[in-house]
Amino acid sequence: MEDTQIVELYWTRSEDAIDETDKKYGRFCHSIxxxxxxxxxxxxxxxxxxYLKAWQSMPPHRPDPLSAFLGKITRNTALNRYKYNRxxxxxxxxxxxxxxxxxxxxxxxxxxxxIIEDMALAQLLNDFLASLPEQTRVIFLQRYWYLCTVHQIxxxxxxxxxxxxxxxxxxxxxxxxxxxxxxxxx
Amino acid sequence: xxxxxxxxxxxxxxxQFITEATPGQREIxxxxxxxxxxLAVSVCIVLTVLLLGFGVxxxxxxxxxxYLAGQLFQQATGNPTDPNVSDPIVAKYxxxxxxxxxxAYYKELDALKNQNATTVRSDLEIINSIIExxxxxxxxxxxxxxxxxxxxxxxxxxxxxxxxxPGGKEMMDAYLAGSGMTFDEYLAKxxxxxxxxxxxxxxxxxxxxxxxxxxxIEFTKLNPPAEMVAAQDAYLRNLFEQNxxxxxxxxxxxxxS
Numbered sequence: 176m177e178d179t180q181i182v183e184l185y186w187t188r189s190e191d192a193i194d195e196t197d198k199k200y201g202r203f204c205h206s207i208x209x210x211x212x213x214x215x216x217x218x219x220x221x222x223x224x225x226y227l228k229a230w231q232s233m234p235p236h237r238p239d240p241l242s243a244f245l246g247k248i249t250r251n252t253a254l255n256r257y258k259y260n261r262x263x264x265x266x267x268x269x270x271x272x273x274x275x276x277x278x279x280x281x282x283x284x285x286x287x288x289x290i291i292e293d294m295a296l297a298q299l300l301n302d303f304l305a306s307l308p309e310q311t312r313v314i315f316l317q318r319y320w321y322l323c324t325v326h327q328i329x330x331x332x333x334x335x336x337x338x339x340x341x342x343x344x345x346x347x348x349x350x351x352x353x354x355x356x357x358x359x360x361x
Numbered sequence: 362x363x364x365x366x367x368x369x370x371x372x373x374x375x376x377q378f379i380t381e382a383t384p385g386q387r388e389i390x391x392x393x394x395x396x397x398x399x400l401a402v403s404v405c406i407v408l409t410v411l412l413l414g415f416g417v418x419x420x421x422x423x424x425x426x427x428y429l430a431g432q433l434f435q436q437a438t439g440n441p442t443d444p445n446v447s448d449p450i451v452a453k454y455x456x457x458x459x460x461x462x463x464x465a466y467y468k469e470l471d472a473l474k475n476q477n478a479t480t481v482r483s484d485l486e487i488i489n490s491i492i493e494x495x496x497x498x499x500x501x502x503x504x505x506x507x508x509x510x511x512x513x514x515x516x517x518x519x520x521x522x523x524x525x526x527p528g529g530k531e532m533m534d535a536y537l538a539g540s541g542m543t544f545d546e547y548l549a550k551x552x553x554x555x556x557x558x559x560x561x562x563x564x565x566x567x568x569x570x571x572x573x574x575x576x577x578i579e580f581t582k583l584n585p586p587a588e589m590v591a592a593q594d595a596y597l598r599n600l601f602e603q604n605x606x607x608x609x610x611x612x613x614x615x616x617x618s
Contacts, residue, residue, distance in 0.1 A: 206384070242383065243376035250372050258365075293366075297373035304378050316382035320371055323384055329505035331384045336505050 178241040185233035192233075193226045200242060204249040210322035211253040212260075221256055225249045250320070296359060303353055307346065314339055315346045426473060427532045431539020433469055451484065453609040454492045464488060484612060493597055494561060496604050501564035508559035516555045517548055568596045 176195050184192035201222065208221040225248045238244030304312050314332060317323045318339075325343070329336045452459040467487045482490070501507065523529035524544065537547060566582070572592040573580040580589070 203383070240376055240380050243379040246379055246383075247372050251369070254369060254372075293370050293373070296367075296370045300371060300373075301375050301378070304374060309381070312378060313382040316374070316378055317384055319368065320374070320379060320382060321384055326505035327384065327503075330502055330507075333507075335507070335509050339505075 178239065181241060182233060182237055182239075185230065186237075193230065196226060196229065196241075196245065200245050203242060204245055207246055207249045207321060208253040208256075211250070211257050217256055217260070218253075221249065221253045224252050228252070299353070299357060299359070303350060311342055311346055314342045318343055425535075427535035428539035429473055430470065431536040431542075433466060433473065434540045435542075436466075449611070451610070451612050452488045452492065453611075454495050454604075455607050457495055459488055459491055463491070467491075485610075488610070488612075489601070492604075492608055493601055494557075496600050497561055497564050497597065498557065500600055501560045501567075504564070504567065506560060506563045506567055508556040508563065512559050513552060513555045516559065517552050520548060520551050565593055568593045 176199065181192060181195045181199065184195060204222045204225050205218055208218040208225075209215070212218050212221065225245060228248050229245060232238075232248075236244070304315070307315065310332065314328055317328045317331065318325070323331070325336050325339045328339045332339070448460045448462045450458045451461050451464055464484050464487050467490075468481065468484070471481050471487075524533055533544070533547070537544060540547075542550070566580075569582075569585065569589050569592070570580045572578075572589050573586075576588070578586055578589065
C-alpha cells in the first residue's frame, strides 16, 4: 500500500492503519529499536508504542515520507526506553518507575533554551551531513542514526569493515572540529 | 554537551538523509557475492588442483591424476547443452538450482581424489555440502566477512608463485593439458572463484576464533584443537537447520540418490 493511502487510513481513524503500517514498516521499526535495545520484548513494546504515537499524531500530521516519520518516533522511543532501563539498573527501586509515570504529566521537560540549542545543533548537523559525500553520510547515519554495527554497515554498503571504521573515524573528527569551531563542546 | 544529547539531537536530522541511509536498500552489485553463489552451484575444479597437490609430490600422487582432474573440468564446462533437457535440477536452495551434472562432477572428482577410499559421498551428501557453502556465504555476507581485493590478488599471486616452482609447474601443466586451458585462462578462473573460496575460509576462521576467544584457547589453523573443529561443525549444522525450509530436493532423500 502507498504511504499516502496509509496516512489516509490514520486520518479516517481506520484501525487498518496500524495493520498496514506494521505490514510495510514493521521490520524497519523493529530493526531500529532492536539495534538500540538488544532485547526482543522491549523492542516489541517499543514498536507498539511507535504505532500508538503515530495514531496520536495523525491527524494533524501528514508525514511524507512516512518511513522517516515512523523511524524517528521509533528511535526516540527506543532511546528513552534505553535510558529508563539503564536508570533502573543503577537504582533497582521504584524511583525510575515513579519518575517515568510523572514524566507523562510534564508537557515537555526541556527548557526553552535547551530546545533552541537543540534546534541550532540539529541545523548544524544537517549542514554538516549535506557537506559529506553520499557514501560517507550513509555510513555515518547507519552507525549513529540506525545504530547498525560496523559489520552490518560493511555488508550493506559492500565495503570492508576497515573502510567503515576509517570513514567513521574521519567523519567524527570532522564533526568534532566543526562543533568546536561553532563553540559547542561535545 | 553529552554524547547522549548528540545521539538524541541526531533524531532531528532531515528526513531525506534518514531515507537515504535506510539499511538494505542499496542494490548489491552482482559482481560481488551473487556471482559467487552462481559459482558455488557450478563446478569449481580449478582450485582443486591446488588441493590435490597440497603436500603431495607430482610423482607420489601419480602425475596422471592432475591431467584427469583437468579433463573432468573440461568435460563439465565444455559443450554446454540445454540444461532443462539433459541436466535436471536435483535440488534448490532459494533461487539457486543445483543440477545433476554438478553433483556428478563432484562425485567423479571425489573418486579421483580418494582412489583408495572405501566410501564415496552419496548424491545427497554432495548436494548438502553445496547448499552448506551457499548458506555459509550468505552468513559471511551478513557478517561483513567478504573477501577484499587485496586478498583476491594475493591468491592469484600465490598461484603464480606456485607455478614458478618446478614441482608446482609440473602439476599445473598436467592439469592445464587435461582441461585445455592456458595458464592465463587458469589464472582468470582463479580470480573468478577466489572470492568464494576466501570468504568461506574467513567465515570458518571467524567461527573458530570466536570459539577460541570464548574458551581461552589459542586459535590456530595448524593442527586445530578438536573442540574448535567440533564447534565449527556444530555452527554449520545449526545454520543448515535454520535454513532447511529454503531447501527443495528433487531426488529421493531417503536413499540419497
